[in-house]
Amino acid sequence: MHQLKLTYFDSLGRGEPARLALKIGNIPFDDERIPIEAWSKFKHSTPFGELPVLTVDGCQISQSNSINRFVGRLANLYPNDPVQALYCDEMMDAVDDLLQKVVITTVIADESKKQKEQEALLDGPVTLYLRRFEERLQENGGKYFAGNDLSVADLKVFVWVQYLLSGSLDYIPTETVERTAPCLLEHFNRISQNPAIKRHYGL
Amino acid sequence: MHQLKLTYFDSLGRGEPARLALKIGNIPFDDERIPIEAWSKFKHSTPFGELPVLTVDGCQISQSNSINRFVGRLANLYPNDPVQALYCDEMMDAVDDLLQKVVITTVIADESKKQKEQEALLDGPVTLYLRRFEERLQENGGKYFAGNDLSVADLKVFVWVQYLLSGSLDYIPTETVERTAPCLLEHFNRISQNPAIKRHYGL
Numbered sequence: 009m010h011q012l013k014l015t016y017f018d019s020l021g022r023g024e025p026a027r028l029a030l031k032i033g034n035i036p037f038d039d040e041r042i043p044i045e046a047w048s049k050f051k052h053s054t055p056f057g058e059l060p061v062l063t064v065d066g067c068q069i070s071q072s073n074s075i076n077r078f079v080g081r082l083a084n085l086y087p088n089d090p091v092q093a094l095y096c097d098e099m100m101d102a103v104d105d106l107l108q109k110v111v112i113t114t115v116i117a118d119e120s121k122k123q124k125e126q127e128a129l130l131d132g133p134v135t136l137y138l139r140r141f142e143e144r145l146q147e148n149g150g151k152y153f154a155g156n157d158l159s160v161a162d163l164k165v166f167v168w169v170q171y172l173l174s175g176s177l178d179y180i181p182t183e184t185v186e187r188t189a190p191c192l193l194e195h196f197n198r199i200s201q202n203p204a205i206k207r208h209y210g211l
Numbered sequence: 212m213h214q215l216k217l218t219y220f221d222s223l224g225r226g227e228p229a230r231l232a233l234k235i236g237n238i239p240f241d242d243e244r245i246p247i248e249a250w251s252k253f254k255h256s257t258p259f260g261e262l263p264v265l266t267v268d269g270c271q272i273s274q275s276n277s278i279n280r281f282v283g284r285l286a287n288l289y290p291n292d293p294v295q296a297l298y299c300d301e302m303m304d305a306v307d308d309l310l311q312k313v314v315i316t317t318v319i320a321d322e323s324k325k326q327k328e329q330e331a332l333l334d335g336p337v338t339l340y341l342r343r344f345e346e347r348l349q350e351n352g353g354k355y356f357a358g359n360d361l362s363v364a365d366l367k368v369f370v371w372v373q374y375l376l377s378g379s380l381d382y383i384p385t386e387t388v389e390r391t392a393p394c395l396l397e398h399f400n401r402i403s404q405n406p407a408i409k410r411h412y413g414l
């Protein structure tokens with residue numbers, strides 16, 4: 009068994025799916041959470057100046073979806089079949105593509121510019137990607153994104169939908185998921201009933 | 212055996228490592244190349260409006276590193292060991308991170324702004340990432356990025372270095388790789404001697 013430490017901020021985001029996977033798989037790990045105010049000092053100790061970082065037997069490795077895949081394998085949350093693994097990987101990478109487009113707008117200081125850019129995202133990629141995610145879910149049977157079973161792709165989408173529902177994005181309404189891709193909301197509600205996820209969030 | 216079609220532009224870039232992997236593995240595939248002038252019409256027929264797309268037995272799947280991993284498995288260019296697979300994945304994702312930062316500067320119309328941004332990249336992430344890539348290579352024995360053997364991570368870095376050496380970036384000199392990370396240039400030269408790669412480029 010590997011000695012694992014997952015280092016991320018004390019928040020949702022790119023490190024959260026791996027935390028959930030490790031909890032679901034009942035895999036012991038050191039859940040290291042870096043306070044935002046400590047980040048500028050800590051940054052230089054990471055491989056590429058970014059979090060999350062997974063330390064495996066003393067070696068630091070970065071890149072969130074690479075980490076998700078590794079812990080997904082350990083937790084039996086990654087498909088063995090190569091084509092299903094490809095679907096799982098595609099979803100994780102697509103969520104990151106969308107997340108990247110969205111996250112850069114959250115730091116725009118000029119409020120009217122932020123509004124304009126977030127509204128453009130809502131009309132464009134947010135709607136396109138949510139619809140495609142829903143289609144992928146349906147193509148794969150409607151319940152899970154790959155391999156007819158819970159995988160790290162489901163956890164990745166779960167955390168993304170959680171973010172949209174949280175109201176963190178000022179000009180992307182929390183109703184967007186329900187309006188655009190209702191099956192994704194059902195998927196979210198179903199995944200949130202997982203006993204390990206409920207325990208993780210103290211529910 | 213799967214029926215495979217790899218769709219990408221007729222250029223280097225995100226689709227090239229998968230082309231190389233398929234050629235090295237001697238795996239038959241339809242090498243579909245979309246002329247830039249046809250892209251705006253073709254775009255809507257792709258899953259997320261982006262290339263590359265791999266069509267596996269009639270199903271279109273996107274995301275370059277997901278595709279690299281899948282064809283890497285088919286071509287015996289992806290590590291079986293999960294930790295080595297994690298190193299392979301990390302490298303591919305890190306190259307994409309860097310590529311993303313760089314590519315957005317190539318379309319800046321204002322020449323002095325482009326210069327400023329590319330010079331800032333050179334002082335910042337380009338140097339940081341190249342040094343880290345070199346360190347990773349050395350940590351893994353100096354020859355390959357993962358599993359002590361040629362993998363899709365090597366092909367991903369190879370295509371990135373090829374791009375830097377091509378002079379396509381006006382304010383990032385072609386000597387950057389040699390100056391910053393000479394082991395990466397050795398790695399590039401070694402990989403470029405692979406017989407299938409030589410045939411692919413008509414050398």
